[in-house]
Amino acid sequence: MHRFAKPSVFLKFTAPILPWLSVLTAILIAAGLYFSLIGSPVDYQQGHTVRIMYIHVPAAWMGLFCYVGMAICGAMSLIWKHPLADICARATAPVGATFTALCLITGSLWGEPMWGTWWVWDARLTSMLILLFLYLGYMALVNAFDDPERGSKAGSALALVGAVNVPIVKFSVDWWNTLHQPASIVRMDGPAVDPSMQLPLALMILGFTCYYFVLLILRVRLELNERRIRALHLSGMFDETATPAAAKDKAYEAGHNAEAKQ
Amino acid sequence: MNGFLAILRRDLSLALRQGADSVMVVAFFIVTTTLFPFGVGPEVNILARIASGVIWVSALLAAMLSLERVFQADYEDGSLELLTLSPVSLELLILGKVLAHWLTTGLPLIIAAPLMAVMLNMDQNGFAILMIAMLLGTPALSLIGAIGAALILGARRGGVLVSLLVLPLYIPVLIFGAGAVEAALLGISATAQLQIMAAILLLTLAAAPFATAHAVRQAME
Numbered sequence: 001m002h003r004f005a006k007p008s009v010f011l012k013f014t015a016p017i018l019p020w021l022s023v024l025t026a027i028l029i030a031a032g033l034y035f036s037l038i039g040s041p042v043d044y045q046q047g048h049t050v051r052i053m054y055i056h057v058p059a060a061w062m063g064l065f066c067y068v069g070m071a072i073c074g075a076m077s078l079i080w081k082h083p084l085a086d087i088c089a090r091a092t093a094p095v096g097a098t099f100t101a102l103c104l105i106t107g108s109l110w111g112e113p114m115w116g117t118w119w120v121w122d123a124r125l126t127s128m129l130i131l132l133f134l135y136l137g138y139m140a141l142v143n144a145f146d147d148p149e150r151g152s153k154a155g156s157a158l159a160l161v162g163a164v165n166v167p168i169v170k171f172s173v174d175w176w177n178t179l180h181q182p183a184s185i186v187r188m189d190g191p192a193v194d195p196s197m198q199l200p201l202a203l204m205i206l207g208f209t210c211y212y213f214v215l216l217i218l219r220v221r222l223e224l225n226e227r228r229i230r231a232l233h234l235s236g237m238f239d240e241t242a243t244p245a246a247a248k249d250k251a252y253e254a255g256h257n258a259e260a261k262q
Numbered sequence: 263m264n265g266f267l268a269i270l271r272r273d274l275s276l277a278l279r280q281g282a283d284s285v286m287v288v289a290f291f292i293v294t295t296t297l298f299p300f301g302v303g304p305e306v307n308i309l310a311r312i313a314s315g316v317i318w319v320s321a322l323l324a325a326m327l328s329l330e331r332v333f334q335a336d337y338e339d340g341s342l343e344l345l346t347l348s349p350v351s352l353e354l355l356i357l358g359k360v361l362a363h364w365l366t367t368g369l370p371l372i373i374a375a376p377l378m379a380v381m382l383n384m385d386q387n388g389f390a391i392l393m394i395a396m397l398l399g400t401p402a403l404s405l406i407g408a409i410g411a412a413l414i415l416g417a418r419r420g421g422v423l424v425s426l427l428v429l430p431l432y433i434p435v436l437i438f439g440a441g442a443v444e445a446a447l448l449g450i451s452a453t454a455q456l457q458i459m460a461a462i463l464l465l466t467l468a469a470a471p472f473a474t475a476h477a478v479r480q481a482m483e
Binding site: 078126130133134136137140141144145146150153154157158160161162165168 | 409413414416417418419420423426427429430431433434473476477480481483
């Protein structure tokens, strides 16, 4: 684990994985979309509306998954001062927040035809909304300091404190008997979803998870490269006038001046 | 233990000498509560129905607004740094500071709450439970809030940030606090809600000082 803490090792290690993972993601999501939109039966009660589930459930799963990932990264950065764990936690937050928002939006679109309302103050919906607030709070906190190091540390502590919400989201439907249906996939006595619907659901969940890892690798690489560029700038390796764009600007300016003189 | 008492005495005397802080928290609580009858109309039935929730939400906001006081002044004048360096465990000192914060904000709120309950026409059955629930809930608010107050030390726009960090974590206290009063008003036993609130208080009492101390140490690095 610690071997990958070195940014250069991470860059080298992930470079060959990234294209394969991207292709796998594309295949999984394409197959998942085919089966969820065309290749699966309509629900006998809900009709075509049931197809919202194939986005809604994976998005909800990813919202929780990203938060757990963020909290683990936060713990790792606090315990071992892992430089990559910090970057991973920072990179995960916006992705997780987007998935959570997607889950809430699709849930609302699904709730309108099914429950007859866009929003209810149901335990699961409310705890999911709190999860979104926790993501937003994390992002605001991380970016509120002049010293990014300090921001990451404060964020890690907040991510860990906020992790109490994750079991509340997961078990809210069992603890409070409310409008949202109880768990139907991960259960002691096997899934309660029809096998014809399990396949697209599983494909979409896998596809979303792979998509997250693609984004994570991309964002971490971006951050590492940005840091590298910043370090190069600071060390004076880049002379501002030496870059092609700057040279072009200079040439243009010179030409302009010459024209003005005439 | 001496350190705990010393910091408690220091924070209390600082708060009492400035005086205005505690009064301001209660004034904010009363003004916020007074806004609701203007917003939803003066109908007695509606006000009686929403009274417990309104009082809890106002108390939550009042407790949150006073959070900055816990560490900010000490952080700015450097005494927080000395506290982290002292041989007394920082967790204990923080517990003392939180207790001082609760005594100067939570306790006045509990005393002011029945007054607002009368003004909002809440049924008298709920008064005792409201006060017990606040007695269990407001210390938890101070403890959770201290984590947020410590995390934002040195941040830009800390005041706004702390609300985004702390309010989501306050929600369980709000749910069960308002639920306890609701149950009492309906004539059902509120024991279950009060027990959960006691559990929340014990959990935060055990965990929050450590999280806060960690955040304070980070701010000092």
